[in-house]
Amino acid sequence: MASNIGIMDSAYFVGRNEILTWINNRLQLNLSRIEEAASGAVQCQMMDMTYPGVVPMHKVNFDAKTEYDMIQNYKILQDVFNKLKIEKPLEVNRLVKGRPLDNLEFLQWLKRYCDSVNGGIMNENYNPVERRCKGGKERYAKGSQKIPKSLQANNSGDPIGLSRTSGPKQGKTYAGAGGANSAGEVLALSKEITDLKVSVDLLEKERDFYFGKLRDIEILCQTSGLESIPMSVAIKKILYAADAKESALAKAQEYLLSVKEDEIEAGAGDGDGAEAETDP
Numbered sequence: 001m002a003s004n005i006g007i008m009d010s011a012y013f014v015g016r017n018e019i020l021t022w023i024n025n026r027l028q029l030n031l032s033r034i035e036e037a038a039s040g041a042v043q044c045q046m047m048d049m050t051y052p053g054v055v056p057m058h059k060v061n062f063d064a065k066t067e068y069d070m071i072q073n074y075k076i077l078q079d080v081f082n083k084l085k086i087e088k089p090l091e092v093n094r095l096v097k098g099r100p101l102d103n104l105e106f107l108q109w110l111k112r113y114c115d116s117v118n119g120g121i122m123n124e125n126y127n128p129v130e131r132r133c134k135g136g137k138e139r140y141a142k143g144s145q146k147i148p149k150s151l152q153a154n155n156s157g158d159p160i161g162l163s164r165t166s167g168p169k170q171g172k173t174y175a176g177a178g179g180a181n182s183a184g185e186v187l188a189l190s191k192e193i194t195d196l197k198v199s200v201d202l203l204e205k206e207r208d209f210y211f212g213k214l215r216d217i218e219i220l221c222q223t224s225g226l227e228s229i230p231m232s233v234a235i236k237k238i239l240y241a242a243d244a245k246e247s248a249l250a251k252a253q254e255y256l257l258s259v260k261e262d263e264i265e266a267g268a269g270d271g272d273g274a275e276a277e278t279d280p
Contacts, residue, residue, distance in 0.1 A: 038098040039064040040073030070096040
């Protein structure tokens with residue numbers, strides 16, 4: 001199964017728009033950015049949809065904003081992985097930072113894994129809104145918190161009113177002198193978002209640049225007549241390594257050394273045979 005897939009796997013070249021569409025369609029959400037899934041709640045529910053009932057949804061916090069709350073969601077996800085014997089390391093400290101690239105890579109893996117289980121077919125019997133509501137009854141019963149807009153259902157049939165807003169109260173929040181400050185904050189946040197988008201675009205271009213080089217190397221190593229030479233084999237050991245915990249460089253070097261030793265021994269054996277033939 002896809003619990004371990006190498007960096008060259010096609011799963012890691014699925015675009016963010018496709019990932020967002022996949023999440024929104026299956027879980028009836030309104031995510032517009034990858035980092036909105038950084039809390040781990042989406043990942044928990046996607047596993048719940050793939051393995052109905054395996055995730056204790058009543059413990060999943062869809063309103064998690066602090067790193068502490070997010071970490072609790074990832075602990076739930078890790079428990080699920082352990083139950084299902086999924087050997088996928090969760091880099092929680094990186095995921096909760098909300099960095100788009102880290103979260104995109106994990107969601108790319110998650111999509112590949114879920115598709116490998118259900119063949120990419122949506123579970124029509126699964127009601128994602130109802131499952132979230134069951135998980136959130138205790139948390140939202142007092143009305144002191146609202147589920148984030150991006151995590152609301154796409155339809156108006158929310159049985160417990162999670163998608164309702166407070167109406168006039170919200171309007172008063174920004175009235176009077178606070179309006180100017182709020183406008184300034186909005187401008188500052190807009191600039192920050194623009195800067196982040198630029199950074200993401202640069203990172204994606206850099207990723208594509210290095211992937212192009214890796215792909216060229218892979219094609220070169222697959223060239224007829226070259227695919228079996230020791231250096232090509234060693235390079236492919238690095239390219240196709242599935243274990244992200246340790247570098248494959250050491251294994252590739254060990255392979256080249258063993259080949260070299262075999263060649264030396266073979267050469268020594270040929271030399272002994274030649275001496276034996278000339279010995280009177």
